[in-house]
Amino acid sequence: MTNDPTRPEARAPRGFNDRRARDLTAERQILAKVSEVYERYGFEAFDTGALEYADALGKFLPDADRPNEGVFALQDDDEQWMALRYDLTAPLARFVAQNWETLPKPFRRYAFGTVWRNEKPGPGRFREFTQCDADTVGSSRPEADAEIIAMAADGLTAAGLPAGAYVIKINNRKLLNGLLATAGVTTEGQKLAVLRAVDKLDRLGPDGVRLLLGEGRKDESGAFTKGAGLGTAAAEAVLAFTAAGAEGRSETLDRIANVIGGSPEGGEGLEELSRIDKALIGMGVAQDRAMFDPSIVRGLEYYTGPVFEAELLLATNDENGAPVRFGSVGGGGRYDDLVARFTGERTPATGFSFGVSRLASALRAAGRDLGGQARGPVVVIAFSPDDMAAYYGVVGELRAAGIAAEVYLGSSGMRPQMKYADRRMSPAAIMLGGDEIAAGTVTIKDLDLGRELSAGVTENAAWREQRPGQQTIPRAELIPALRRILDASK
Amino acid sequence: MTNDPTRPEARAPRGFNDRRARDLTAERQILAKVSEVYERYGFEAFDTGALEYADALGKFLPDADRPNEGVFALQDDDEQWMALRYDLTAPLARFVAQNWETLPKPFRRYAFGTVWRNEKPGPGRFREFTQCDADTVGSSRPEADAEIIAMAADGLTAAGLPAGAYVIKINNRKLLNGLLATAGVTTEGQKLAVLRAVDKLDRLGPDGVRLLLGEGRKDESGAFTKGAGLGTAAAEAVLAFTAAGAEGRSETLDRIANVIGGSPEGGEGLEELSRIDKALIGMGVAQDRAMFDPSIVRGLEYYTGPVFEAELLLATNDENGAPVRFGSVGGGGRYDDLVARFTGERTPATGFSFGVSRLASALRAAGRDLGGQARGPVVVIAFSPDDMAAYYGVVGELRAAGIAAEVYLGSSGMRPQMKYADRRMSPAAIMLGGDEIAAGTVTIKDLDLGRELSAGVTENAAWREQRPGQQTIPRAELIPALRRILDASK
Numbered sequence: 010m011t012n013d014p015t016r017p018e019a020r021a022p023r024g025f026n027d028r029r030a031r032d033l034t035a036e037r038q039i040l041a042k043v044s045e046v047y048e049r050y051g052f053e054a055f056d057t058g059a060l061e062y063a064d065a066l067g068k069f070l071p072d073a074d075r076p077n078e079g080v081f082a083l084q085d086d087d088e089q090w091m092a093l094r095y096d097l098t099a100p101l102a103r104f105v106a107q108n109w110e111t112l113p114k115p116f117r118r119y120a121f122g123t124v125w126r127n128e129k130p131g132p133g134r135f136r137e138f139t140q141c142d143a144d145t146v147g148s149s150r151p152e153a154d155a156e157i158i159a160m161a162a163d164g165l166t167a168a169g170l171p172a173g174a175y176v177i178k179i180n181n182r183k184l185l186n187g188l189l190a191t192a193g194v195t196t197e198g199q200k201l202a203v204l205r206a207v208d209k210l211d212r213l214g215p216d217g218v219r220l221l222l223g224e225g226r227k228d229e230s231g232a233f234t235k236g237a238g239l240g241t242a243a244a245e246a247v248l249a250f251t252a253a254g255a256e257g258r259s260e261t262l263d264r265i266a267n268v269i270g271g272s273p274e275g276g277e278g279l280e281e282l283s284r285i286d287k288a289l290i291g292m293g294v295a296q297d298r299a300m301f302d303p304s305i306v307r308g309l310e311y312y313t314g315p316v317f318e319a320e321l322l323l324a325t326n327d328e329n330g331a332p333v334r335f336g337s338v339g340g341g342g343r344y345d346d347l348v349a350r351f352t353g354e355r356t357p358a359t360g361f362s363f364g365v366s367r368l369a370s371a372l373r374a375a376g377r378d379l380g381g382q383a384r385g386p387v388v389v390i391a392f393s394p395d396d397m398a399a400y401y402g403v404v405g406e407l408r409a410a411g412i413a414a415e416v417y418l419g420s421s422g423m424r425p426q427m428k429y430a431d432r433r434m435s436p437a438a439i440m441l442g443g444d445e446i447a448a449g450t451v452t453i454k455d456l457d458l459g460r461e462l463s464a465g466v467t468e469n470a471a472w473r474e475q476r477p478g479q480q481t482i483p484r485a486e487l488i489p490a491l492r493r494i495l496d497a498s499k
Numbered sequence: 500m501t502n503d504p505t506r507p508e509a510r511a512p513r514g515f516n517d518r519r520a521r522d523l524t525a526e527r528q529i530l531a532k533v534s535e536v537y538e539r540y541g542f543e544a545f546d547t548g549a550l551e552y553a554d555a556l557g558k559f560l561p562d563a564d565r566p567n568e569g570v571f572a573l574q575d576d577d578e579q580w581m582a583l584r585y586d587l588t589a590p591l592a593r594f595v596a597q598n599w600e601t602l603p604k605p606f607r608r609y610a611f612g613t614v615w616r617n618e619k620p621g622p623g624r625f626r627e628f629t630q631c632d633a634d635t636v637g638s639s640r641p642e643a644d645a646e647i648i649a650m651a652a653d654g655l656t657a658a659g660l661p662a663g664a665y666v667i668k669i670n671n672r673k674l675l676n677g678l679l680a681t682a683g684v685t686t687e688g689q690k691l692a693v694l695r696a697v698d699k700l701d702r703l704g705p706d707g708v709r710l711l712l713g714e715g716r717k718d719e720s721g722a723f724t725k726g727a728g729l730g731t732a733a734a735e736a737v738l739a740f741t742a743a744g745a746e747g748r749s750e751t752l753d754r755i756a757n758v759i760g761g762s763p764e765g766g767e768g769l770e771e772l773s774r775i776d777k778a779l780i781g782m783g784v785a786q787d788r789a790m791f792d793p794s795i796v797r798g799l800e801y802y803t804g805p806v807f808e809a810e811l812l813l814a815t816n817d818e819n820g821a822p823v824r825f826g827s828v829g830g831g832g833r834y835d836d837l838v839a840r841f842t843g844e845r846t847p848a849t850g851f852s853f854g855v856s857r858l859a860s861a862l863r864a865a866g867r868d869l870g871g872q873a874r875g876p877v878v879v880i881a882f883s884p885d886d887m888a889a890y891y892g893v894v895g896e897l898r899a900a901g902i903a904a905e906v907y908l909g910s911s912g913m914r915p916q917m918k919y920a921d922r923r924m925s926p927a928a929i930m931l932g933g934d935e936i937a938a939g940t941v942t943i944k945d946l947d948l949g950r951e952l953s954a955g956v957t958e959n960a961a962w963r964e965q966r967p968g969q970q971t972i973p974r975a976e977l978i979p980a981l982r983r984i985l986d987a988s989k
Contacts, residue, residue, distance in 0.1 A: 020597060023575075027546075064507040123613070
């Protein structure tokens with residue numbers, strides 16, 4: 010708009026998003042629905058501040074090796090480094106460590122909060138987004154994991170995901186750890202390499218993963234990825250484990266028992282999954298909503314036991330109509346070591362997290378758009394400054410009846426006012442000229458009808474007769490007439 | 500808890516607040532109630548990101564002279580300076596400048612958003628808080644100011660402030676500007692000194708302000724503040740103007756007309772207030788909710804016309820029972836130059852902003868605590884791991900009936916479990932031992948009653964008989980029995 014070098018350019022930093030009514034409304038409805046479920050499960054609302062001391066956040070950010078990598082960091086006036094939180098778990102661990110003595114235990118909280126990641130932005134990849142987390146801190150029981158899973162499932166259902174649209178897949182880190190211990194693998198580095206290899210099952214298939222479990226793999230471009238260095242028997246055991254999933258939870262447990270070998274840690278993992286299964290049955294969560302899947306990894310290093318991933322099953326289409334797998338909408342797991350970073354004492358904890366705008370996208374893909382049409386207000390056309398009192402009388406009456414309404418307050422003539430009302434997605438414009446005021450009447454222009462006609466929706470002649478595009482009626486009939494328009498386009 | 504130097508200390512940065520259920524619930528209810536009102540007025544929800552480029556934010560932060568003073572700033576990876584937004588107006592101006600061509604005009608938006616101020620924190624003074632703003636951009640009509648005022652008043656009422664608990668005080672910058680122009684004062688520096696002097700009326704009274712309008716004032720400590728340097732006649736005219744407030748809006752307009760002299764800008768200001776008065780009458784906002792007060796200044800330099808301040812009228816008490824004036828809960832005004840920073844073109848704009856937790860405090864002071872008691876869930880005591888299925892059956896039933904409930908998932912015995920339930924503010928604990936399961940009964944302990952008894956609330960013996968502290972009843976009567984407890988303590 011201007012090239013004056015003394016004026017700042019009007020632009021937002023990359024990866025930061027201006028959000029209009031449709032998105033905000035959808036996210037608020039998710040917040041309302043999910044909060045209701047989580048509170049019914051006995052979780053209390055809780056939130057921390059946006060900034061934490063950098064050392065308190067730690068370096069648990071996935072794939073970040075350097076301190077401050079991936080976070081937005083700045084120095085306070087006492088020179089201490091602070092950073093914008095990159096998730097809601099690290100601040101929770103800080104809070105729990107700080108207040109452990111005075112908290113009711115187990116401490117059960119949920120939070121909707123903004124998080125920031127200093128990563129390369131791209132299409133659909135933002136550096137700021139809202140997460141919803143729920144955690145139970147202070148219970149080592151598998152039933153606490155099961156409850157988180159059941160609650161997550163109920164939350165997704167309440168948010169609007171229909172039955173069969175999602176499933177929560179459950180695994181346990183202890184199973185693979187136990188299997189690797191039996192195979193003689195004990196270093197953290199090698200275990201991590203195995204996890205990374207298994208995480209590529211979806212993309213590379215068992216043959217590709219077999220190479221990554223062994224010496225390594227050369228991709229199509231010729232680039233070589235060093236493998237985990239397992240022997241053939243161990244690699245095959247890992248692959249057999251990841252393929253042990255079956256339709257039923259108890260069948261999957263049986264198949265896992267057959268492949269993980271006899272390590273104590275593996276047995277513990279199996280026992281935990283078995284108790285999770287029982288608790289899920291007790292809470293009425295069948296295998297169509299929560300299943301065991303040994304191929305689930307979850308990237309974060311800090312998980313110590315059960316891990317969960319909520320996957321969208323809907324076949325959706327991208328902007329060009331091509332089918333897309335939507336994939337994960339959230340996940341979580343047990344992280345018994347996070348509070349110990351501060352206190353030195355192991356504190357059991359488990360939780361589930363989902364991205365709120367990601368769930369909103371999933372709901373939109375499922376045809377359950379909570380944001381609605383972002384419908385605008387009824388607009389009263391401003392003809393004359395002398396009649397403002399009459400216009401205010403009308404909008405006051407409409408607002409009192411719960412109908413959003415405004416007097417046009419710009420400085421343009423009638424035609425641009427109509428265009429304004431149409432762009433606001435107003436259901437109707439109201440005209441109250443001098444003649445109408447004198448006669449005690451009012452003219453309503455049905456803008457919804459206009460939009461439907463131009464979209465080719467309403468072409469039935471009989472219907473047109475019942476629903477006039479514009480009508481002049483007695484002033485007292487205004488609200489019923491508007492309600493007919495609002496109801497017709499619901 | 501630990502002194503191990505390799506472990507980080509669990510603490511939050513100064514001025515950042517961990518917020519529990521009571522505060523979050525109160526703020527969410529304010530958001531819900533106020534949003535409903537604002538949308539009924541035709542304002543759409545809209546929000547920007549937390550970070551803006553520092554040059555886009557500008558230096559409109561009150562009392563900040565150095566760049567980046569008062570904000571949290573950091574450099575992006577391309578070396579551009581960004582800062583956390585310190586209000587919601589500067590990002591709106593950036594957005595409007597960036598998208599002006601494609602926006603419906605006037606653009607009417609409201610936002611609930613977090614803002615950050617890098618200031619010295621203190622008791623009750625945080626460096627992070629939530630604001631709610633509503634603005635109309637693109638209308639120069641005083642009716643747009645009036646609508647913002649009416650909507651703010653309706654919003655405060657909807658949030659729960661009772662009639663007579665608040666008033667919105669309105670002034671117009673043009674009045675004082677006009678008066679000063681007549682007196683020959685034209686430099687911005689001198690005008691600002693006059694505004695600062697008038698802003699101290701509450702604290703210093705007319706005699707103190709008279710000194711600050713003239714040569715200057717020495718306070719009790721002997722420190723000297725240089726004055727605005729007005730002559731006696733001009734200083735008296737300013738004081739007469741600030742004292743022109745009267746009970747009625749039209750009476751105040753008459754008194755202002757008598758004291759501001761004949762400058763064109765003063766006349767314009769008077770005409771605008773007169774149109775605001777008419778529009779407020781048209782929208783049914785009487786002078787008990789919105790009055791004219793020429794002593795209102797509002798600190799921000801960027802206001803160009805009408806300014807508003809919402810003041811709490813309740814006499815409240817501090818923690819020691821001493822009476823406190825609560826003062827302002829929000830304010831706003833017209834700022835026609837803010838978008839021009841980017842575009843070079845004057846763009847009329849007007850808005851109102853309030854601090855959400857400040858309003859929550861005001862509501863608490865007014866005895867309208869929206870957060871309620873932050874009541875906990877019904878807790879099912881866990882006696883035996885073998886009976887978990889029975890416990891889950893109970894919580895499932897309660898949750899389905901809309902009653903928050905949980906099975907105790909810690910590892911403690913019965914007495915600590917009861918203590919846990921009490922600390923969670925649970926209305927009741929449910930005991931389902933082996934005997935009860937076998938007999939098809941359930942035992943309910945009324946924890947609300949326990950708390951009431953220990954608080955000395957319920958001492959009536961007849962009432963005690965009707966409401967047993969603990970009762971064993973058939974399992975099928977559980978929900979009605981719990982409802983009686985919940986209803987009794989509402």
